[in-house]
C-alpha cells in the first residue's frame with residue numbers, strides 16, 4: 001500500500017546560520033527540524049491524509065484517547081550522511097515491522113512498511129540540510145510514533161490514530177563520550193511481566209522505568225538494568241538498551257528474547273557481526289549471579305549495552321544498594337570498541353555493507 005504525500009513547506013524555517021550552529025554541536029533530542037510527517041488512520045477509512053507539514057504543536061482535544069489510556073508506540077532510527085553527501089538509514093524494514101508488532105500489542109493500527117520508509121524519505125526531501133556532517137557520531141535521529149487520537153472517554157481501542165515523524169539532529173547519547181557507564185540494578189521495580197508489553201516499544205514501559213532510573217541517577221548511574229518480574233533472578237535489559245556479556249574464551253552471551261525484552265535492531269546486528277567474526281553467540285537466560293561470579297573470576301571480560309541512540313556503550317559496573325560488580329573506572333573492552341567501530345563504519349558508508357543493511361533516503 002502506498003500513499004502520496006501532500007507537502008506544505010514551512011514558511012519560516014530556521015535561518016541557515018542557526019541550523020548550521022545547531023548541527024555543528026547537537027545535544028540529544030533538544031532541537032527539531034523544520035517539518036514533521038502526519039498520516040491519519042480511521043477505522044472505516046484506513047490510512048489516509050499523508051502530509052509533510054511545518055513542525056509545530058499538536059492541537060489536541062483534552063479527551064484525546066492517548067492522554068488517558070496510553071495507546072502510544074514509537075521508533076528510533078537514524079539518518080546518516082555519507083562522505084559523498086548522500087543520506088542513508090539503517091535497516092528501516094526492521095523498524096517498520098517492529099512498529100507493526102508494537103501496534104498490534106497496543107491495539108493500534110499497523111502502518112504498512114512502504115509508508116514507514118516513505119515517511120522518512122519525505123522528511124529528508126524537505127529537511128535533508130538538517131543531517132549533520134559525518135563526524136563525531138553526529139546523525140539525524142528520527143522519532144516515528146503513533147498515538148490514539150480519538151476524542152472520547154471510555155475503555156476501548158481508539159477508532160482514530162495518527163502516525164507522525166519528527167527528527168532531531170543528535171551527537172553522542174551519553175555526554176562524556178564513549179567511556180564505561182555505571183548501571184543501576186532495579187531491585188524494587190520491574191519493567192515488564194509475562195504476556196505484558198515488554199516487547200512493544202511503548203511509552204508506558206519507559207514511564208514504568210523512570211522511578212528506578214531516578215534512583216540510579218542518585219547513585220551515579222546513567223541507566224537502569226531490569227531483572228525478570230517473576231523471580232528477580234534473570235537479567236533482561238536496560239530501560240532502553242539490550243545487554244551483552246563477553247567471555248574470556250571469546251563466546252558472547254545475551255539474554256534470550258522471551259517476550260519481555262525489546263527486540264533491538266542493534267542487538268540483532270551485533271549478533272550477526274559477532275557471528276561473522278567467528279564468535280559463538282549464546283541467546284539464553286542469564287542470571288545476575290552468573291555475571292557476579294564471572295566478573296570476579298575473570299571469566300567475563302566485557303559488558304556492553306546497545307541501542308540505536310547510544311550505539312554500543314561499554315558498561316563499567318553494575319550497582320545496587322547491596323553491591324557493585326566491576327568498576328566505573330574500567331577501560332572500554334577491546335571487542336566492545338571494535339564492534340562499535342565496525343557498526344558505525346557500516347552506517348557511515350565507510351565499510352562494505354555485506355548484509356544490505358543500508359537504505360538510501362536522499363534522492
Ligand SMILES: *Cc1c(COP(=O)(O)O)cnc(C)c1O
Pocket residue numbers: 076201237238239240241242262263264265266267306307308309
Ligand atoms: C529501543 C529499545 C532498545 C534498542 O533497540 P534498537 O532497535 O537497537 O534501537 C532496547 N530496549 C528498549 C527497552 C528499547 O525501547
